[in-house]
Amino acid sequence: ALLCLVVAAWLPIGDAGVLRVRHRTGVGAHKAAHASVAAHGGGKVSASLALSRQGHAQHARSRKGLLAHRKRNGGVYMVTEELDKLKAFASESHHTIEQRFKLERDRLNAALELTAPGTSDQAAVEHALTQSAEDYSEAKAAATEMLEYYYTAKGMLGGQSPAPSCSFLACGEHAKCSVGEKGARCECEPCYEGDGFRCRAVPCTPQTLGTALRIRGGMPMGYPVIPRETTGETAELKLVVFGKDQLAVFVREISNGDRGTLILGRVADTEVTWGKRHLIDPVLKTFGPVLAASPGGRLAIGFRDKEIDGVGYLMGGHTNTTGDPLQAVLSPAQAIAKSQVERMVLVQLQSSRVVCLYSAITPPDQAGRRHYFGGAVLAEVLSGGPIRIMGDYRFAEGMPISRLAAVALTPSSFVVAFRAQHLPDAPAGQPSLELSVQWIGMSGAELVIDPHPVALEPEHAEFLDRDVALVGQDTFAYTYTGGIKDKGTKMAILSVDPTTHRMSILGGPDLVTSGEPQYIQSVSLPGSPYTPSTFTVFQKPEEYSKAEVCRISAAGRIADCREVPWADQELKAVSAARLVDGRIAMVFIDMNGEVLYQLMNAQEHGAMLDFGK
Numbered sequence: 001a002l003l004c005l006v007v008a009a010w011l012p013i014g015d016a017g018v019l020r021v022r023h024r025t026g027v028g029a030h031k032a033a034h035a036s037v038a039a040h041g042g043g044k045v046s047a048s049l050a051l052s053r054q055g056h057a058q059h060a061r062s063r064k065g066l067l068a069h070r071k072r073n074g075g076v077y078m079v080t081e082e083l084d085k086l087k088a089f090a091s092e093s094h095h096t097i098e099q100r101f102k103l104e105r106d107r108l109n110a111a112l113e114l115t116a117p118g119t120s121d122q123a124a125v126e127h128a129l130t131q132s133a134e135d136y137s138e139a140k141a142a143a144t145e146m147l148e149y150y151y152t153a154k155g156m157l158g159g160q161s162p163a164p165s166c167s168f169l170a171c172g173e174h175a176k177c178s179v180g181e182k183g184a185r186c187e188c189e190p191c192y193e194g195d196g197f198r199c200r201a202v203p204c205t206p207q208t209l210g211t212a213l214r215i216r217g218g219m220p221m222g223y224p225v226i227p228r229e230t231t232g233e234t235a236e237l238k239l240v241v242f243g244k245d246q247l248a249v250f251v252r253e254i255s256n257g258d259r260g261t262l263i264l265g266r267v268a269d270t271e272v273t274w275g276k277r278h279l280i281d282p283v284l285k286t287f288g289p290v291l292a293a294s295p296g297g298r299l300a301i302g303f304r305d306k307e308i309d310g311v312g313y314l315m316g317g318h319t320n321t322t323g324d325p326l327q328a329v330l331s332p333a334q335a336i337a338k339s340q341v342e343r344m345v346l347v348q349l350q351s352s353r354v355v356c357l358y359s360a361i362t363p364p365d366q367a368g369r370r371h372y373f374g375g376a377v378l379a380e381v382l383s384g385g386p387i388r389i390m391g392d393y394r395f396a397e398g399m400p401i402s403r404l405a406a407v408a409l410t411p412s413s414f415v416v417a418f419r420a421q422h423l424p425d426a427p428a429g430q431p432s433l434e435l436s437v438q439w440i441g442m443s444g445a446e447l448v449i450d451p452h453p454v455a456l457e458p459e460h461a462e463f464l465d466r467d468v469a470l471v472g473q474d475t476f477a478y479t480y481t482g483g484i485k486d487k488g489t490k491m492a493i494l495s496v497d498p499t500t501h502r503m504s505i506l507g508g509p510d511l512v513t514s515g516e517p518q519y520i521q522s523v524s525l526p527g528s529p530y531t532p533s534t535f536t537v538f539q540k541p542e543e544y545s546k547a548e549v550c551r552i553s554a555a556g557r558i559a560d561c562r563e564v565p566w567a568d569q570e571l572k573a574v575s576a577a578r579l580v581d582g583r584i585a586m587v588f589i590d591m592n593g594e595v596l597y598q599l600m601n602a603q604e605h606g607a608m609l610d611f612g613k
Contacts, residue, residue: 090146101136172197233593239575242293250289260286275326288343298381300354304340312337316387331386350411359401374401413441431458469522488514493556506556
């Protein structure tokens with residue numbers, strides 16, 4: 001096949017012009033102009049036709065040589081030899097084109113001076129000048145394409161000689177051209193290996209532990225900054241990944257009056273380019289920041305304005321489509337819930353739809369009783385950024401709801417994990433519902449809530465932080481901390497029937513790490529070519545932040561859990577998400593309140609490696 005390509009690369013040399021790649025119109029006018037030049041003493045044969053005949057002769061000789069060589073040797077040596085002939089011919093043709101064009105241009109200019117203004121002869125010569133310039137450009141492009149073919153094919157065959165510049169190379173997918181002291185070469189991008197023309201995904205080369213970098217979101221003009229009053233600048237944050245390589249980070253800045261800031265970034269190799277900070281609201285404080293983003297860059301932002309008994313707000317936005325892509329346009333915030341004391345959760349669904357999950361409590365009625373429930377607001381981020389509220393639902397009622405976590409299973413469904421506590425006056429002996437999980441789906445413009453939630457460890461209580469992450473199709477991990485019986489972090493693997501939406505426990509709950517972490521953060525790792533696994537970040541008091549990586553068998557059993565040290569310091573908060581190329585983006589707050597980020601490759605986080613090797 002490669003030999004056929006080499007021969008085909010020579011075929012564009014036709015009799016209608018100089019090294020033609022495509023047949024051009026206007027040949028008759030070109031010949032008429034040459035006739036006019038001949039009448040004024042010009043040459044009888046054009047440079048382009050002369051070079052065309054030379055090209056035909058060289059092409060005929062090369063075809064005979066190819067056939068003879070095929071009979072004698074065959075194989076890759078024949079191809080490289082003919083490639084060298086192609087390069088020599090293309091280089092010679094490039095030089096000849098330059099000389100012929102200059103001679104033809106000088107001849108036509110001389111003829112133009114001899115023609116009478118306004119005559120058909122002048123028009124013919126002027127047209128010939130234009131046609132000659134177009135032929136020259138096309139001929140140069142054809143010669144360059146031949147050289148590009150030469151250097152690209154030579155590189156694919158293992159040639160070590162670099163190209164003069166990147167314009168002579170056509171690198172493969174997941175590769176880029178780089179220029180060094182000796183010339184240009186194709187090289188595979190990070191997390192891929194190969195010859196620059198065929199690159200395959202591989203575990204990345206490990207970097208030094210603790211390669212954390214600062215998020216340098218510059219302050220735009222007029223950005224209001226309140227003098228620092230407390231230790232630490234940032235208290236909370238949330239990261240989302242969208243598109244192929246885009247990041248969005250929502251932080252609450254203590255040093256700026258607990259106001260929120262949005263920072264957009266784009267991943268480039270091993271670093272991130274960050275845009276300027278975007279103030280969420282000039283007045284409202286932003287406790288419990290949450291964030292969601294569609295692949296097209298439509299944003300949903302949630303927060304409450306007070307730490308205790310606050311109002312929950314939801315706002316939309318989109319990345320800038322006409323100017324700086326690292327800037328966003330935000331719509332005004334809309335109040336959706338009162339008496340908020342905990343972080344809400346946002347779940348991104350298809351068609352720019354998003355679900356905002358929250359826990360709520362109503363004001364006391366005349367008898368002094370309060371009503372507790374878990375709420376779900378279905379909203380759509382419209383073009384331009386405004387939020388349209390489509391409906392308000394309740395997925396749990398009758399008892400205090402807290403510690404929400406959720407993960408999308410499909411573009412139109414998700415599971416929500418939560419803590420449901422019995423009221424003090426509830427009958428004794430009821431099973432614990434503190435490790436509840438429920439399926440919710442979107443049907444058209446409505447939410448459908450499955451009435452059969454599942455509760456883990458119904459015989460125990462006092463479970464605190466939790467998170468859920470997608471492991472595989474219709475399969476997720478439920479990780480949680482606390483419990484009276486076992487102090488530590490435990491994990492269970494659950495599956496969802498795609499038809500009935502009923503959930504069943506496949507594996508666990510198993511203790512994956514001892515001690516009582518201050519928080520946990522799970523990362524979804526679906527669609528991996530490696531063994532299914534989980535990746536959970538946790539922070540124990542006065543220790544370096546670590547992660548627990550566990551292999552999940554085909555039957556959903558938890559096995560081969562191991563601790564991965566990924567940071568060289570204790571951290572106040574962490575938010576993480578998986579990139580398309582398999583790396584994990586980590587955004588975190590150190591103990592001084594500074595926001596840092598780190599991109600962890602497969603060998604560093606260990607969750608994408610084949611445990612069987």
